[in-house]
Amino acid sequence: MTKRVLVGLLLAGLVAGLAQGAVTIMVLWSGDELAAFQKVVDAFQAKTGITVRVESVGRDLPTILATRVAAGNPPDLAGMPNPGQMAEFVARGAVIPIGGIVDLGQFPKAFVDLATVDGKVYGIFISADLKSLVWYNPDALYAEGVAPATSWNELVYITQQLAGRGKTPWAVGLESGAASGWAGTDWIEDIMLRTAGPDLYDQWVAHEIPWTHPAVKRAFELFGSIVRNDAYVYGGTTGVLSINFGDSPAILWDPVPGAYLHRQATFIKSFIAGAHPQLVLDRDVGFFVFPPIDPQWGTPLLGAGDLISAFRDTPDVRAFLQYLASAEAQAIWCGALGKLATNVNVDPGIYPDRLTAQAAEILKGAEIFRFDASDLMPAAVGSGAFWKGVLDYVSGVPLDQVLQEIEAAAQAAY
Amino acid sequence: MNMGRAHWLYLAPALLLLGVFLVYPSAETIRLSFFGPRSETFVGVQNYVRAFTSRPMLIAFRNNLLWLGVFTLFTVGMGLVLAVLLDRVRYEAVIKSVIFLPMAISYVAAGVIWRFVYAFRPAVAPQIGLLNAIVVGLGGQPVGWLIERPWVNNIALIVVGVWVWTGFCMVIISAAYKGIPREMQEAARIDGANEWQVFRHVTIPFLKSTLAVVTTTMIVFVLKVFDIVYMMTNGAYDTDVIANRMYNEMFQFSNYGMASAIAVILFLAIIPFLVINVRRFRVQEAVR
């Protein structure tokens, strides 16, 4: 009996590892996102007869992908954790350039530039998220006699007014397990774009200005003027640091609202819906664009996106890349998920709700668009010292010390 | 005992696997520790210098020392207490399962469990974390258990470790405790020894080598402790530990040189404990 089981196990072991000859793609998606991507793959398969096998490894993707690439058996394609990581793989000579494969004219220049390293394009964005949004519960906000802010001063005024009435203006949550702090970096990036302008922002990303630069310091200070004020944020600074980013906006829709404003990207919509399933999104949920601060820089937009690169150059991989870039594929993908399309030919009618269509409209009209800086910096800074620095700052560490520590990490990393 | 030269036959499979999966990669690790992030340029001992001078690493060393003391003491101590006490109660199997339970839980799930213990909500809202509910119930203010440095958050993390690993110590020590011939303890009792004296002069000497094994194992795990910290704080608020630094340098920051240097420091840190162990083995062999 035991013998038979063992033989069975052995056979099963040997059978695995077959099924070669298909295009493989490694992604971190699961659930709805994986199902939507599978729809894209199925459509491609139906069209070309090429088999694509999707390997979803979940949130361990950065680790698994880095290991496979270093060991010499990467998948054919993969969803990149961020452009910074893509650049790292490019530097290790692992990623193939796609300039001659995909028609880059379908994308806004900003998204092409973001996937460019040393003049060559190495990846395509199949969708984007808009980050510069402030979410609110229209009923609750209007009940307080407050309207969405159109300038930083207004925003500060609203904040003070609400706090003056004993209400908590902001819901902020920076906890995100091993990635805690990223939500705070988005705040600082948005402020930096609005106070220092896109050029200085780019220099900051490239570490051409130090972290101790007055412009960086100012962005932290403006962020701190809201988040480090215990009267302005739900739960005070300890609440900001302890409450999960995805859980934090839920209190805006509580019967007695715990807070009124929440700055977060488009994807937070699904968290709000998860916490309050009875909400009708288009009626009960609203957002306005994070307002301008220094008038000369207007209202720049901050975003992020889903980037795909290829590690092997075969005709099948080329065909799949071309398909992923197409308006047809993006319509399936973005239509199912409410992500924002990057291909300019995608029909705005695909979006599942008015909120998403509105966000897509805003993104399309962007005069200045910049990618999430922490995703562009070397990971030791962008997903390391910067995250930790934000947490340290909010928890009360003096700003100069925080900036010096990030600067030390940056000097070792660039 | 002379058993001929057959020993290599017994050892060969183990040595082969150890060589392939641990020794060879370690040699590679030592080599890479002298190279830069992408293993292309030789940098000498620069990674080691940084490992011993940068502030995040110094904090990690401090925290590992704290873990070493507190975690080891509590896991081994409570494992021993439980192994001895549970032998006297009839519902031993039930309690053992309860203490063992956390070992069967994956780290990700353990993270969720402890979220429900350490969760923070403002005093105005209902607490969803057990610990803060108790604190508030007693009239206190809710505490940011994972935020408050330097002791509260580090101890909070160590508590999770103790909760997980005490079951391991209990099972191993209990297996050895069951091997103590009952007659020895009975004889001592008949001679008029009280329970403490039986424990001190019969039980402890008999368990000595097992306690040493369990303690060594816990010390090694402390040096390697990673999952709990990675999952709950990822080293923020000065809670970092050496192995988490290594993991981040390796897989998040793609700095293979630095990660390798930290791994080598881990190997070196274990050597004193090895020497103690081998001495102990010599003694064991001399008396048996």
Added chain:
Amino acid sequence: MKRKLLLKRLPVHLIVIALAVVWLAPSLGLLVSSFRPRQDLLSSGWWTAVITPSQWSRFTTANYRDVLTQQGMGRAFLNSFLITVPTTLITLTIAALAAYALAWMNFRGRQLLLMTVIGLIVIPLQMTLIPVLRMFNAFRLSGTFPGIWLAHAGYGLPLMIYLLRNFFGALPRELFESAFIDGATPFRAFVRLVLPLSVPVLASAAIFQFLWVWNDLLVALVYLGGFEEVAPLTLRLSLLVGSRGQDWHLLTAAAFVSMIVPMIVFLSLQRYFVRGILAGAIKG
């Protein structure tokens, strides 16, 4: 007499039960939470759901339904067994043989070898992934079950050898002497004497190796990959959480689903943790 004994034992009962309660509280929170809808998890403590009868109707099995009906769950369970059972058998067999040689055979360099083996426990397996995967590629072992059996065995061996060596080494010399007088070979002594006498420690070693491999995700993802036909249960469970961690409430139910098998293994091996195996052997 009996009452006096009970009174004397009272502190023991109190300590044991108090520890058990402390240990159980977090897991109990998880169990209760696994039957609550997501919005409740965020708005009130799990204990309130237990002590408020009006809340009882809100308990739901939806979390379990979501976990168990996930696509590929059956295959994932099978894969976890395909990874874990052979690995545990291989590791224990190889470790027991090596521990026997290290405990009872005389040869040069034995102590050094023992020290090296124990020292290997400290090696973080994360550092071995890239060189080993490179080797696996060369031998076409990546993506196969035998590859991961060997890898897990390699990672588990040092601790297992250490535990077993310690136990074997404590066996009394007279046992072997009388066996050899009766004409037993070293291998016969190993099979007929050492293994039966070591059942408790073998059982505990088996439990731990089993559940570490059962709960592993990283090693499986690196050497086997994330395709449905090879990926273990732990991957399915981690995917439940979603790419932004939005569905972590499902983890409460998932944790119990994944815990069932290790707990069954523990409970079924617990009967081997009995007193006096060794004592009986020495007398006989």
